[in-house]
Every structure is written in C-alpha cells, then in structure tokens.
Amino acid sequence: MKLMSSNLQTMQSEAGEPGKLLDVRDLQGWYGESHVLHNVNLTVRKGEVVTLLGRNGAGKTTTLKAIMGLLKTRAGAIHLDGTDLINKQVREIARLGIGYVPDSRGIFGSLTVMENLLLPPKIADGGFELPAIYELFPNLQERLDSYGNKLSGGEQQMLSIARILRTGARFILMDEPTEGLAPVIIQQIGHTVQRLKAAGYTILLVEQNFHFARKLADRHYIVQEGRVVDEFHNNEVEANLEKIQGYLGI
C-alpha cells in the first residue's frame, strides 16, 4: 500500500495540466486490400479513462492496433503528446510510453510468469516495482515459476496488465480485459483500473461489457463500421441509455 501511494503522488505531479494526451484525427486503416477504419476521430486527456464501445467487428481492436502501429497500413494523424505516430514503428511508439494489453493477452506460453513479468523493458521511471505488483495481483506471486500456458484466463489477464505496469508506461491501451472471465475476476480487474486511474494513469479501454465500462470510464466513444459515430460523457449515459443500448445491440 505504501508503494501504491508513493506511485500515486509521482503520477499526479508529473501528469501536469489536463491536456490532450492522445489526439486521433481522420484515422484510416487497412487489412491488406480491405479498408477497415474510416475516419476515426477521438481524443484522450491525461488521467482519463476512455472506452471504445461497439459491436463485434466494429473496429475497436483495429483502432487500438492502429494507434500502437501494429496495423501496417494506416493514414491520418495520431498525436501522442504532440508527437505524430503515423510514421513510427511499433517499437518506437512503445518507447514513447504506451503500454499495450492486447485482447489475446499476449502471454508467452514458453516463458515463466516471472520471465513474462520482466520481459517488457522499462521505458520510463515511476513504474510499479515487483512488491507493488504482487500487492495488486497476489495470485501472480504464487505462480511465478509456472509457465504462461499453464495460467487460467484471469491469471493471464492480470499478468498482461502487471507486466505493463512495470515498464513505467503512463498510457495504457487495454483491449477487452474482461472477455471470457468470471465475475469475481472482472471485479478485480475493475478495481485495478480504478486504482490506476486514481494513480494518474491514462487508459483507453476497448470493451464489449458496457456495465463494466460505465463504472470506470470518464467518456465513451461508440465505434461502428470503422467510424467513431458518437460520444458520451459518463454522466450523460443515464439519459442516453436507450440510444447506447441501440448502438450496442443490447
């Protein structure tokens, strides 16, 4: 707990004035020949938790991949703290301080939990030290010598988040962290996101689970057919519930 609160202080002091951290303008993306992202526009301010909501195949995951540089063909403008990412390679984008938690969780099955945890190099100061990570995810500490492919889905998800926290990245792209997990694990991940937010982390979250998302996020973008079609502040959600449910088909 002590480590957590010291993290909290450094984050807030370094976060500075609330400004645009990520600014995505007219983002286009292609998978081979097929045009999958058409004019994605969104912004994320420092310290915000923003979700991308939408149905399956709407382009949410692709948007995260495009920001990260994992989508090879893209056009438009993606600014991170003023730096344009559009011509940068994946590894350069990661070095600018973006942590990526993919929907597949990206755990290496042939590496132990410890090796997975230590794999991402530190890219900035102020990341979580191992004791703070164990405090956040006690399950992981018990399984340090297990191989990644022996973990449950929930443990993999925690590991996927935990190893990013070590790197010092302040901005996390999180792709469906609740997918296929038991309610108790979803709750634990929800608490984690809340604690990160309190510690000044900025999170762009892709979610299908709207109930999970509305408890955590400041704002929501609706993604449909490769476009951002609507935006709601969390306090507007109640008034627009029907509309949102219509978008999501729930």
Add this chain to the structure above:
Amino acid sequence: MFELLGVPPQAFFGQVLLGLINGSFYAVLSLGLAVIFGLLNIINFAHGALYMMGAFVSWMLLTYFGIPFWFALVLSPLIVGAIGMLIERTMLRPLHELDHLYSLLLTFGLTLVITGIFQNYYGVSGKPYPIPPILSGGVNLGFIYLPKYRAFIIAMSILVCFSTWFLIEKTRLGAYLRAATENPEMVSAFGINVPLLVTLTYGFGVALAAFAGVLAAPVYSVNPVMGNDLIIVVFAVIVIGGMGSIMGAIVGGFSLGLVEGLTKVFYPEASTTIIFIIMALVLLFKPSGIFGREA
C-alpha cells in the same frame, strides 16, 4: 563382455570416442541451425558452407597473419558471424514475408556460391592446419589412447552447448529470444527491436557453425567442400531432435554421433545410413522430433 560380443575393447572404445567427436560437431552445428530455425523460421542451408568458412578463416589467419589457433577460436566465429549478419540484413530480410521455401533456396544457392568461390581460389585439395602444440600428443588411459586435441574438441563442444542452452533458457536475452520466437509482434509492442534480435540471432547461429569449423580445422583437412557431407547428417540430426529444439539439437547431436560409432563396431555396413534410418523412423512415429513440441 567384449569377448562375448566378439569385439576387442580397443576397437569398441575407439569407436565410442570417434562417435563422441563426430557427435560434438553434430551438436554444435545442429544447435546453430536450431537457434536460427527457432526465431527466423529459416532452414539455413548455408550452414555447412559457413562451417567451412570458419575453418578457412582460421587457416587464413594463421597462414597470412600468423595468428594462432587460440585467437582464431574467437576471431573466426566473430568474422564469419559478422558475414552472416550481413547476409541476413541484405538477402534474407527481404524474403522474410515470403514462403520459407525462398529462404531455403537462397541459402542453398549461397552454399554453391561460397563453395565455388573457395574452390576457385584454393582448389579442392585440403589445406593442412596444425594442432596447437599444447594439445598435441595424447594420454594412455589403459583401455584407450586418448589424443589430447580430440578430448579438447569434446570438452569445447560440451562447454559451448551448455553455454548456449544457458543463454537461451536462463537469461534475459534468451527470454527475449524465446518470446520473439513465439510472438514477435507482441515483443515489438514492448519497444524491443525485433529485427535487430533476428540479425544477432542469425549471426550467433552462424558463429556457432564457424566455431565448429575452427575446431575441425586441425583434425579434418580444411577444404571448400568439407561442410557438404556433414551438413546432410546434421539436418537429419535436427529432424530427429525436433526442429528448433535446443535440447533436441544437443542431445540428438551427441547421441547420434555415438550411435553412428557403435554401428561401426557392430554392423559397419550400416554406419553411414543408420542416422537416416532413425530419421525415417522418427518421421514415421513422431514427426515433430523426439524433443519437438507437437504442432
């Protein structure tokens, strides 16, 4: 026991020793192939030619510059490894997105080119390379006469195999390598320079081949085609051990060398084919190899 088998003990142990020496070369060479195959998914057909270059570079270092064996043991793998990295950057990388068959054909072509160049300048007859003085002579162990240099080959091979295994399985760098073998995209999303890792890995695998070449220089004659026959056996070894498996390459290399030696004692007619018979059996019953992961 030996009387029962009708084999004199000297012949028996002599072949065991020879088997272990051949096994030492199989192990180091197949280890390099396994490291390269694991990360790059390339079947490096040029491995035999690069092994030959390792031997030739140490011969050149001695002949033209008077640089002795002990320095060549380090310098030659570094030089040939650097050439390997150049090959990866300029020729293999552009083929990365294409079918593996292209890189296999390219490395096969490289073998012909490299061998051809060396044949052009040095002919096909071997160049002699002296055993370093401190390792000449041997020890009589009673049941067998053990030449010092041969013992040195086995010791060096075990040392290099163990170090490589340790590097890959137990260190941070090795963890990057294993992770990149599994999911290179995710590794680059952590900010790691995967193309550089690929180049270094290829260079390392090539350096292992060159190292085997330096070890071979004093015992086999240094000639442009010295890698040709050896590499075919080494490919059989990695198929048996399991493509890309580090343990499979090491254990497979030594044990198949030994099997080959023992076959020479008990059924000499089969000694050159035994490894291929085992390969066929492994392919029939466990196609991913003895240490390979099931696909």
